[in-house]
Amino acid sequence: MGTAVEAASKETTGSALSQKNPKVIFVLGGPGSGKGTQCANIVEHFGYTHLSAGDLLRAEIKSGSENGTMIQNMIKEGKIVPSEVTIKLLEKAIAENENDKFLIDGFPRNEENRAAFEAVTGIAPEFVLFFDCPAEEMEKRLLGRNQGREDDNIETIRKRFRVYMESSLPVIEYYNSKGKVRKIDAAKPVEEVFEAVKTLFTPVNEKAAT
Numbered sequence: 412m413g414t415a416v417e418a419a420s421k422e423t424t425g426s427a428l429s430q431k432n433p434k435v436i437f438v439l440g441g442p443g444s445g446k447g448t449q450c451a452n453i454v455e456h457f458g459y460t461h462l463s464a465g466d467l468l469r470a471e472i473k474s475g476s477e478n479g480t481m482i483q484n485m486i487k488e489g490k491i492v493p494s495e496v497t498i499k500l501l502e503k504a505i506a507e508n509e510n511d512k513f514l515i516d517g518f519p520r521n522e523e524n525r526a527a528f529e530a531v532t533g534i535a536p537e538f539v540l541f542f543d544c545p546a547e548e549m550e551k552r553l554l555g556r557n558q559g560r561e562d563d564n565i566e567t568i569r570k571r572f573r574v575y576m577e578s579s580l581p582v583i584e585y586y587n588s589k590g591k592v593r594k595i596d597a598a599k600p601v602e603e604v605f606e607a608v609k610t611l612f613t614p615v616n617e618k619a620a621t
């Protein structure tokens with residue numbers, strides 16, 4: 412059977428993205444750090460398409476897919492869904508969109524996600540936008556989010572924090588060692604965070620003119 416990465420790389424030639432060379436930015440940070448909020452701002456100002464891995468998984472549950480029950484159970488437990496499932500959803504979303512620049516939010520969440528995405532798609536991110544926020548602030552935001560998410564309860568939030576520390580931070584460290592991480596202080600108010608984000612998306616010549 413082999414590892415997920417081996418299985419994934421066998422599919423590279425048949426990747427749904429073989430006709431496309433998209434520009435990808437990974438948007439990472441703890442649960443509730445503000446990834447979705449800031450992605451919406453970036454979409455509005457800079458013309459990217461936002462793909463949230465969590466939203467794609469939740470849509471897959473709603474669609475009545477055969478993987479729905481498994482995904483629902485993993486989300487309830489704050490666990491990471493196997494890469495092949497999430498990568499297929501991301502590939503399809505990228506392939507079906509006419510845009511060629513994407514914010515991939517909440518992915519890669521662990522080393523398996525990272526290595527399998529690279530093996531399947533051959534895509535390396537332009538950079539990794541990392542929202543750095545203290546756990547107490549993230550907990551407060553998640554408990555106040557009020558969007559009816561099944562994982563916004565204190566028990567699941569604690570599990571998600573553990574997975575973030577153990578599995579997701581090492582991925583951020585990996586990209587940091589490659590000089591790809593752009594760290595933003597995400598504990599500030601939304602507008603201030605976006606001011607910092609903007610500087611990463613504004614071309615250098617435009618910055619000089621202002």
Ligand SMILES: Nc1ncnc2c1ncn2[C@@H]1O[C@H](COP(=O)(O)OP(=O)(O)OP(=O)(O)O)[C@@H](O)[C@H]1O
Pocket residue numbers: 440441442443444445446447448449465517552553555556557597598599600601602604
């Ligand atoms: N800078 C901020 N200051 C205060 N509240 C914020 C800030 N950014 C986002 N929020 C609020 O915090 C909550 C979580 O934000 P958001 O959904 O963007 O986080 P996320 O990183 O996408 O979380 P998850 O990983 O759970 O999807 C939302 O209710 C949002 O309105």
Ligand SMILES: Nc1ccn([C@@H]2O[C@H](COP(=O)(O)O)[C@@H](O)[C@H]2O)c(=O)n1
Pocket residue numbers: 442463464465466468485486487488489490491492493497516517518519520524562571
């Ligand atoms: N790469 C991913 C991303 C998310 N999940 C699961 O979805 C949950 C919610 O994700 P958000 O980004 O919307 O917070 C997350 O806790 C995981 O259960 C995943 O498996 N793989």
Ligand SMILES: [Mg+2]
Pocket residue numbers: 446447463465517
């Ligand atoms: Mg989100």
